[in-house]
Amino acid sequence: MTLATLSEVLQPALEGGYAVGGLVVLGWEDARAYVEAAEAENAPVILQAGPGCRAHTPLTVLGAMFRALAEGASVPVVAHLDHGYTEDECREAIDCGFTSVMFDGSRKPLDENIAATARIAEIARAAGVSIEGEIGFVGYSEGEASAGTTPDEAARFAAESGVDAMAVSIGNVHLQQEKAAEIDMDALRAIEVVTNLPLVIHGGSGVPVATRSRLSRESKICKFNIGTELRMAFGKALREAVDRDPDRFDRLAILKETEAPVCEAARAVIRSLRGPSPG
Numbered sequence: 001m002t003l004a005t006l007s008e009v010l011q012p013a014l015e016g017g018y019a020v021g022g023l024v025v026l027g028w029e030d031a032r033a034y035v036e037a038a039e040a041e042n043a044p045v046i047l048q049a050g051p052g053c054r055a056h057t058p059l060t061v062l063g064a065m066f067r068a069l070a071e072g073a074s075v076p077v078v079a080h081l082d083h084g085y086t087e088d089e090c091r092e093a094i095d096c097g098f099t100s101v102m103f104d105g106s107r108k109p110l111d112e113n114i115a116a117t118a119r120i121a122e123i124a125r126a127a128g129v130s131i132e133g134e135i136g137f138v139g140y141s142e143g144e145a146s147a148g149t150t151p152d153e154a155a156r157f158a159a160e161s162g163v164d165a166m167a168v169s170i171g172n173v174h175l176q177q178e179k180a181a182e183i184d185m186d187a188l189r190a191i192e193v194v195t196n197l198p199l200v201i202h203g204g205s206g207v208p209v210a211t212r213s214r215l216s217r218e219s220k221i222c223k224f225n226i227g228t229e230l231r232m233a234f235g236k237a238l239r240e241a242v243d244r245d246p247d248r249f250d251r252l253a254i255l256k257e258t259e260a261p262v263c264e265a266a267r268a269v270i271r272s273l274r275g276p277s278p279g
Contacts, residue, residue, distance in 0.1 A: 002070055002071075002073045002074065002077055003077060004044065004070075004078050004099065005099045006046065006099070006130035006131075006164055006165055006223075007130045007164045008076065008078075008130075010223060013223075014198045014220060014222050017216070017217050017218075018222075019215070019216035020043070020044050020222060020223050020224075020273065021046065021226055021266070021273055022200070023045060023226055023266060023269070024225065024227030025049055025050075025062075027056075029234075029262070030258075031066070032259065033258075034047060035069045035070075035077060036259075038073070038077070038266075039073060039074050039075055041267055041270045042075060043274070044075055045076075045077055045078070046078040046100070047066045047069070048080045048081075048082040049066075049093075050082040059081075059096045059098075062096070063079060063096030063098055066079035066098070067097050078100050079099045080098065080100040080102065081093035081100070081101040081102060082225065084101050084103050085103075087116070090120050094123065094124060094129050098129065099128075099130065100130040101120065101130075101132070102131070102132040102134070103117050103121075103133055104134050105117050105133065106136065113135065113161075114161050117157075117163060118160065118162050121162030121163060130164040132163060133163040133166060134167035134168075134200075135167070135168065136154075136169035137169055138169045138173065140174045140175050141174065143174075143175070146169050146172075146173060148184070149187065150187075151187075151190040155194035158194065158197050159195075164197070165197060165198045166197045166200065167202050168188075168191055168199055168201070170184045170187045170191070171183045171184045171187075172202060172206065173206055174203040175203070175205075175227075176205060177206075178206065180206060181203065181211075183207065188215075195220075198220060198221075198222035199220045200221070200222070200223040200224075201221055201225065203225065204224035204225050205226050207224070212224055212272050216274065224273060230269070233262050233264075237262060238255070238257075238258050241257035241258065
């Protein structure tokens with residue numbers, strides 16, 4: 001069994017100059033493809049259950065599924081709750097076997113965000129579970145606007161919240177289909193000065209691949225959340241599978257044809273987070 005906590009995969013990444021993919025899961029087919037990709041690349045992987053996934057599948061099922069995949073994997077697999085908005089939600093994920101929770105208090109005032117995150121960090125630590133928090137606010141493409149992370153707030157949050165990893169808002173945006181995010185390098189460097197925590201980029205699909213590679217090698221960003229890019233690969237493969245034989249109705253046969261393309265897309269993501277090969 002290679003079930004791991006977030007800290008167990010991010011600390012080596014911080015020391016080794018690479019990042020780990022937080023790959024957003026929507027169901028069995030993509031989760032299995034992500035683990036297959038990680039094994040093919042001999043890299044750790046973070047399976048993430050976000051709010052959309054949880055609205056479709058209960059945490060009890062997701063926790064069991066992630067753990068089952070980890071048991072058969074040859075690489076470290078993290079079972080991660082992404083964007084848990086309440087203490088109860090984070091407690092439930094821990095009870096369901098998740099090894100990492102992300103509490104999202106980023107819409108709260110700073111003091112409230114720190115206090116709420118610190119309470120959940122205490123609960124998580126007692127259970128041997130890692131915790132990620134967010135300071136600043138990462139907005140949404142064609143939705144809520146971002147609020148950038150400031151060094152002063154990052155310093156306080158890192159020191160007082162008890163998190164093992166800190167998500168920051170430095171030009172990254174959720175749900176971008178185009179790789180158009182412009183990362184504020186000055187803001188990133190100022191944040192790096194005030195903390196030694198592994199940093200996390202949400203909305204990683206919108207970050208140009210070359211930028212992801214460079215940041216993975218040359219900064220404290222150790223985790224990129226990738227969802228939209230992989231959902232697009234899944235959707236394309238699914239449409240092609242359906243169109244290939246309009247009379248076919250067996251969903252297992254149809255869905256099976258999504259796994260190889262999604263696995264290849266996930267492998268490309270994982271490779272990008274190692275940076276280019278030497279030479």
